Amino acid sequence: MDLFDKIGGLSTLHDQILSAGQDPFGVCMDELLHPTEAMIGGRNVVLAGTNNYLGLTFDRDCVDAAHDALERLGTGTTGSRIANGTYSEHRTLENEIASFFGFGSALVFPTGYQANLGIISAIAGPDDYILLDADCHACIYDGCRMTGATVIRFRHNSPSDLEKRLQRLDGDGGNKLIIVEGLYSMFGDIAPLAEFAAVKRKYGAYLYVDEAHSVGVFGEHGRGVAEHAGVLEDVDFIVGTFSKSLGSIGGFCASDHPKFPYLRLASRPYMFTASLSPANVASVTTALRRIKSDPSLRETLWRNAHALYDRLDDLGLSLAAPTSPIIAVKIESQDEAVVYWNKLIEAGVYVNLAIPPGTPNSTSLLRCSASAAHTPEQIDRIAEAFAMVAEDMRSHEEAEAFPLRRVAKERV
């Protein structure tokens, strides 16, 4: 009996994946040549699996702001927000986030993961009900586990299924908190937020929307899917991250609730961790101002998203959702997805390999994401690599070179 026995299945699976080639979950970038290009194992690789939607990681103004903060304020705060870790820059960023959404206040966290843990665990308690979309991110599930609340899943993107589950709770006391995401990170599909907002109003629930992948991407002003759907004022809590379109690391939550600022004294993941480094705060503040003032980045992103989506669609690949900057190619089996992924990186294209249980409905995916920084040549390289590998895979399939899949078929 060993402490690590409980992850024995995972290590077996990982060993199987490694036997197919490289480690998809341990890719190491030796040098970044561009926001969407890196040297990996001595090979020049186009990055088609980042969350760098606006390509701001090397933006001159963001880098300069981070440099300046580093020089003026040092490498770290060495303290929590409730002790010595609040600098005026943290407050400025929080105020600018609140004003961006038109809400009363905002809190920032060291990661997006912690933002969800920190807010959910502070606002829900044992007498409350949380209804969460089945496809919500792991950090939302983890946050829910910290609450002691009654947690009920509803079917992904289904307002009618949510309503059915709310009806079953009718008559029970306790607050109802509905949690959904704006743009889902695996399939790249968006939530029907107008319909969810209507259910929220009907049942007097609170609506919590994680816009991690949609801030800076959706909406006339880049505020996310809630703005895109015209229901921003129905959202009680907007959560997001700095590690995607804002090109850094960190997370936030904005709310119009008058008591929201008191979470600074109630949220354990906010209180008991060191605050964001000054350089992070500075680059994020600059990136946010850029999103507010320059819609051209968003336009370029969407142009690239359409171009990449259309090229992959033309190849006859099975795409998981309508066009968005997340373009997920569905692969029939996990075994095939691993081989496909290896062939792509050998062809100079990095995508995210996503396999169960990290994906909904036991699906295996090659997840691509478009960036405003992708050049037309890079999009060509991605599409050409997919075309080449798809052809190669077809010949493999004819040779029945995927033993696990064959076994699975025989079992059926």
Place this chain on the structure above:
Amino acid sequence: MDVADDLVLRKVCQKLQQYNVRNLALTGETDITGDLEIDSVAVLDLIMEVEDEYSISFPMNLLSEIRTVGDLVRAIHKQAGAQ
């Protein structure tokens, strides 16, 4: 509670059959994640089906107490009785 000859047990076993790739005889003693080819997300999906089948709320919080098919069947009876 004995779940050996129970309608809920039969219904649950029917739903679990799709994950029974080794063709085990499903009983109340079957370990849901240990004996079947079912991942943690699929267990949660199964719970949603159970909720709809019996028009009950089955909070995720209860899952930590469920290991076997029999545990699940007893929990369904308990939830149905409470609602």
